[in-house]
Amino acid sequence: MNEQIATHHDVSYLDYRGKYKGIFAWILSTDHKRIGLLYLYTIMAFFVVGAILGLMMKIELFAPGKTIMGPQAYNSFFTLHGIIMIFVIVIPGLPAVFGNFFLPLMLGAKDVAFPKLNLASWYFYIIGIIVVLFSQFMGDGAPDTGWTFYAPYSFKTQANVLPAITGAFIMGFSSIATGINFIVTIHRMRAPGMTWFKMPLFPWTLYATAWIQLLATPIIGITLLLIIAERTMGIGIFDPALGGDPILYQHLFWTYSHPAVYIMILPAMGVISEIIPTFSRKSIFGYKVIVISSLAIAFIGSFVWGHHMFTSGMSGVSLFAFSFLTFLVAIPSAIKVFNWVSTMHKGSLLMRTPFFWAVSFLWVFMIGGLSGLMLGSLAINVHVHDTHFVVAHFHYIVFGGTGFAFFGAIHYWFPKMFGRRYDASWANIGWLTFFIGFNTLYLPMFILGIQGMPRRYYDYLAEFHSGNIISSFGAIVLISGILIIITNLIRSARHGEKTSVMNTWGGKTLEWTVPTPPPLENFDEIPIVTKGPYDYN
Amino acid sequence: MNSNISHAHGHDEHEASKFGMWLFIFTELLLFGGLLIVYAVYRYRNPAAFQLAGEELDVMIGTVNTVILLISSMTMAMSITAIQKNDRRMALIFLGTTIFLAVVFMVNKYFEWGEKISYGFFPDTTSLHELGQGTILFFGLYFVMTGLHALHIIIGVVFIGYILFKVQKSEIHSGNYYLLENGGLYWHLVDLIWIFLFPLFYLIH
């Protein structure tokens, strides 16, 4: 036994040859690092698809009237764009890729608590994607409901909504399985000496996220099941003609889908909390406050869902309560921003690609967050509800927040994951193009929204033309940035300069103490932790 | 591929799997919790119709099924006691009884549902639609909630059957019985849900 174990330590997880060969060595592997990469490849592939769908929509909006597609096609495009981007990319995104890969490494563990369940979660995810894709090619046309599947349209439309809903439902299992795995791992598998408050911040945010995944996902699960029952059996639960209340669907949908935004953004905050101290050469400012803010966001965030429904016809008391709670949840998020800025203050900053992503994250997250407060106040919300303002806001949070953190994370951990360096100048060019494109695309949409341009229309009045031209131009710049970044990463993963430097950036967390790329079992000997995670003294 | 990597073993593994099972039970509780919210809202809006529709359900069958499920929960709990005492024969008897009771529950359910369907209390039928919105919602929820519960019973029967097989082969014994314990937790969850469904559907007054 010892001999066999000994060889494991020498061989990196990338080169390891187990029972299975070729692709099976990956898709049947229960190694958390390989599963992380399986998620990474799937997510990147679908991200390109989703981004192209988004680009097509922006091209359609380049000029008023029909440009490249008609209204029905436009409906299908934003529906598929939403389903892919939300359910396939940003919800699993950071936890499934970087959580899987780095959580055990950062805790000093050899794997997650349930490796087989971990692999199963990837299969649920893939099956869910396949079922969703079926919706495009079967039945009476691609779904046209938007990713929100609002009742009663979602069971009245002739479009092929059923597979899309079923696929989203199946992906829920994947999310729950990951959540269970992470909670048990964090509770039981921290290295000796790593007390709760010596745990790095990325695991902390994954912990808060995992609880949301666990407790909120069943609510959307049952809601989607009810829509399935509505479509197949006509039970009438959400059908106003049969006494059902469509607003109740919105309540249940957002009871999950608002906390889902925190599933997306909390791990992003965790990544930023890793990058900023490493590149500032300074201990993070207010570690415990960041931890408590993460838990507070997860908790309060569970009761703010109604701010998506301010114009749906809720009671006045509800409007007041949800608006108040929304302002409340902004406090812990803002605290974190101050923490990050204070961490950089008087630090010796290392200007490298991951740091650029982290700093630009602060910019987009601030714009997204502040516009979120505007939307949280009732009077403004009624004015800009269902306009481009909302679209701009959530792209700043969801794409800006999670997306910037995702690209920051991959540039931060890339050398560790692949044992190769990426081309830094192309990475920087990619980042700059992306950043310029992103803001050119979404900033004008705030103005368009205030002027009154509604969302989800393929057509608009002539007065919105100039804003849309700028925005569509930004989309082209943005997609060029994405292509530069992804090409650079793929090329570097295959041909980049090999490196076995353990600690690329001088980070203090445990993943930088294992060989590069990490061996199959991560740690030769389980480390004993004595210091806090960001000890730069 | 790396089954030879054992991260936690013995007691640790036992604790981890129990912890995981509890987390799974939380998701189940909130799954039914979502339905309870729907139920609460519609009953609040249609109190009279819910009461009238509730009277169509057979309190006798409901009570009998409640008693059956409570007894099966006890036999399931007793099978763990038997295993802890290293009494394989009694454990098998208790597990067999649990499965038997679950099947009786399902048979009752079959007759109950059959009767409702034959009266036309089934979603999307004109006979139900004539009875008004509150009744439609009541029976919609009745079939979804008891149906989802019944699905859990069926999964439980399969799960307990698998456990029984493992006990038979002595793979579950007094030194390693966490699978049995998790099966028990699952089965009590099914009981727990029924404890709420029973008064909410059968005993509205």
Next chain:
Amino acid sequence: MSEHKSHVTGYRTHLMVLAALLVLTSITVGITRLELGPLNTTAAMLIAGLKAFIVLAWFMHLKFESAFYKIMVTLVFILFLLILLVTFFDYWFRT
């Protein structure tokens, strides 16, 4: 097998737990036959809550688990009740 000895619940205890649950069941059935108005539902839910507590504590062994499990289960129930409450902010006051 390990330093931690798991608690063995005797058959007698299980029988008594069942007896308690059956008594509570008959009380629920009986009480809903009385005319108590809206109190009927309250009573039925309180008894169901008590039964759930008994099942959780004894059958699901929560009574013998560490405080951590008890806190977790309590928090999950509180979370559910809070979600229900916040949802009803809408329905109680809808005009």
